[in-house]
Amino acid sequence: MDYILSIVVLACINMIAVLGLSIFTGFTGLFSLGHAAFVGVGAYTSAILTYYYSIPFPLALAAGAAAAGAVSLVIGIPTLRAKLRSDYFAIAILGFGEALRVILENLDITNGARGLPGIDSFTTLPVVLLCLAVGILVARNFLRSRWGVACIAIREDPIAAEMAGVRLFQTRLLSLVVSAVYCGLSGGLLAHFLSFIQPVMFTLLQSTQLLAAVIAGGMGSITGPLIASFVFIALPEALRVAQMWRLVAYGLLLVLIMVYRPQGLMGYSELSSLWRRKVPEPGRRQL
Amino acid sequence: MFLQTLITGLSIGGIYALMAVGYSLVFSVLNFSNFAHGAVIMLGAYVGLALATKLDFGFGLVLAGSVAGAGIIAVLNEKLAYSSLRRRKAPSLYLMISAMGCAVFLENLVYATIGSRFYAFPEFFGRQVVTIFGSSVSLLDVGAFLFALIAILGLHLFINRTRTGTAIRAGVCDMTMCSLMGVDLNRLIAIVFLLAGAFAGVAGVFLGIKYLVYPTMGWVTNKAYIAAVIGGLGSLPGALAGGLILGVVETFVSTYISSVLRDVFSFTLLIAFLVWRPNGLMGIDSEEKV
Numbered sequence: 001m002d003y004i005l006s007i008v009v010l011a012c013i014n015m016i017a018v019l020g021l022s023i024f025t026g027f028t029g030l031f032s033l034g035h036a037a038f039v040g041v042g043a044y045t046s047a048i049l050t051y052y053y054s055i056p057f058p059l060a061l062a063a064g065a066a067a068a069g070a071v072s073l074v075i076g077i078p079t080l081r082a083k084l085r086s087d088y089f090a091i092a093i094l095g096f097g098e099a100l101r102v103i104l105e106n107l108d109i110t111n112g113a114r115g116l117p118g119i120d121s122f123t124t125l126p127v128v129l130l131c132l133a134v135g136i137l138v139a140r141n142f143l144r145s146r147w148g149v150a151c152i153a154i155r156e157d158p159i160a161a162e163m164a165g166v167r168l169f170q171t172r173l174l175s176l177v178v179s180a181v182y183c184g185l186s187g188g189l190l191a192h193f194l195s196f197i198q199p200v201m202f203t204l205l206q207s208t209q210l211l212a213a214v215i216a217g218g219m220g221s222i223t224g225p226l227i228a229s230f231v232f233i234a235l236p237e238a239l240r241v242a243q244m245w246r247l248v249a250y251g252l253l254l255v256l257i258m259v260y261r262p263q264g265l266m267g268y269s270e271l272s273s274l275w276r277r278k279v280p281e282p283g284r285r286q287l
Numbered sequence: 288m289f290l291q292t293l294i295t296g297l298s299i300g301g302i303y304a305l306m307a308v309g310y311s312l313v314f315s316v317l318n319f320s321n322f323a324h325g326a327v328i329m330l331g332a333y334v335g336l337a338l339a340t341k342l343d344f345g346f347g348l349v350l351a352g353s354v355a356g357a358g359i360i361a362v363l364n365e366k367l368a369y370s371s372l373r374r375r376k377a378p379s380l381y382l383m384i385s386a387m388g389c390a391v392f393l394e395n396l397v398y399a400t401i402g403s404r405f406y407a408f409p410e411f412f413g414r415q416v417v418t419i420f421g422s423s424v425s426l427l428d429v430g431a432f433l434f435a436l437i438a439i440l441g442l443h444l445f446i447n448r449t450r451t452g453t454a455i456r457a458g459v460c461d462m463t464m465c466s467l468m469g470v471d472l473n474r475l476i477a478i479v480f481l482l483a484g485a486f487a488g489v490a491g492v493f494l495g496i497k498y499l500v501y502p503t504m505g506w507v508t509n510k511a512y513i514a515a516v517i518g519g520l521g522s523l524p525g526a527l528a529g530g531l532i533l534g535v536v537e538t539f540v541s542t543y544i545s546s547v548l549r550d551v552f553s554f555t556l557l558i559a560f561l562v563w564r565p566n567g568l569m570g571i572d573s574e575e576k577v
Contacts, residue, residue, distance in 0.1 A: 091561065
């Protein structure tokens with residue numbers, strides 16, 4: 001029972017990070033190969049606060065999320081202002097994430113590459129579920145707000161959106177910060193669940209896994225990526241026998257999705273729309 | 288000390304350049320960053336290793352076998368993972384994600400089948416040392432550097448002097464027009480991947496001899512990618528210059544400043560180039576078109 005519980009908690013923690021990336025990638029249309037670094041920043045900030053300074057857990061979580069948001073500004077401001085090609089942006093943020101990891105590996109306070117053991121395990125299922133529920137609610141409202149609509153407009157056509165008065169740089173930056181805050185929160189929860197963190201837990205591979213969940217789940221959908229990330233975490237745990245082949249299948253899946261179903265599981269639709277009357281959307285760009 | 292550092296840097300830079308050429312070739316034609324290139328290099332090294340240890344081949348044959356093996360793998364990779372996306376004219380990011388998937392797939396396939404053990408090549412060059420201007424350098428480093436120069440020069444001549452090379456250059460300018468002029472695009476792209484794979488094979492063997500052979504050795508190509516960006520993605524002389532610059536600068540940073548900061552420095556360099564000079568030192572203009 002404990003085992004299943006821990007899988008569910010891990011999956012929910014992962015879902016929070018995927019939710020954040022979904023706002024950035026699925027709704028704003030920018031790809032990131034470095035969001036695991038924000039998870040790492042959140043994890044380390046909150047863990048250091050509770051571990052060395054005995055700050056209360058909720059405060060430490062909030063601080064971790066805020067730190068991730070602040071760190072995202074460092075990379076976001078120069079790259080988004082320069083209006084890089086979308087794949088260059090993904091690579092710039094990849095480089096940023098890897099550099100951040102190297103720094104984490106060499107600071108004293110993070111205990112270097114050996115990792116930080118013995119963090120109090122404050123994260124319980126109710127805490128995670130609460131965070132996830134609030135996260136989904138906030139994401140939904142954000143996407144229906146002025147800013148969220150502006151994000152979607154940018155995804156559909158940046159040039160047309162700019163013509164219509166959407167400020168590209170500010171909107172994209174806001175979307176990046178929001179997504180980084182989600183990742184930071186997820187990191188804080190992760191650190192206080194595993195009670196051990198290590199810089200290798202936040203590498204390019206994890207960033208790719210987050211991005212893969214968003215793509216497999218479907219661009220422009222909240223429920224799709226959530227389902228995909230749950231499956232990505234839960235299924236391999238359930239099929240422990242095939243541990244070695246887990247990542248093999250995972251890479252293959254990524255290629256197959258790109259080749260056969262690039263819109264993902266629920267591209268541009270939500271779970272709730274399955275039992276609602278289907279309204280054909282005109283002018284949807286075929287990707 | 289200074290000269291020693293410079294020469295070490297150049298020899299590392301030569302290997303970076305060999306790998307960067309593969310990125311640049313594919314980028315120039317298909318306009319996307321082929322992250323599976325690192326995995327192809329890794330497989331090339333394993334092919335070479337198998338030939339050297341199981342069949343006791345000499346260095347020349349190992350190199351040839353690795354070049355052929357990696358070339359075929361790269362072509363298969365394109366046919367299976369990219370060609371349908373390419374025909375559908377999918378955004379270049381989809382190709383990049385597909386390439387990521389290939390890298391994860393191939394690397395872990397090696398983990399699952401061959402295992403995570405580190406393998407060493409038999410000593411082809413021994414520990415021979417040559418002395419240049421009073422500083423000693425291993426024969427392997429000099430050989431790798433010279434071989435990289437010659438191979439890249441050869442590729443440059445191939446692309447600028449032959450019929451197929453002309454077709455590749457035409458494809459870089461305009462794919463659609465190129466195919467209207469009667470060039471078989473599928474064949475052209477297969478040749479480009481074959482060339483990129485061949486260079487991956489050479490780089491794999493040299494990397495494997497210099498360091499060791501293991502499933503994640505392809506991650507070194509992150510550096511080669513940075514080199515390609517510095518030189519300008521899609522430019523061959525740029526790849527060579529970028530590789531040498533990065534190798535030298537990195538060696539100097541790790542010798543004189545801190546070996547820990549070396550990687551932070553390289554990645555910062557990558558971001559700085561992407562932001563201020565996305566076309567690199569010698570790249571051609573490649574804005575996303577409206």
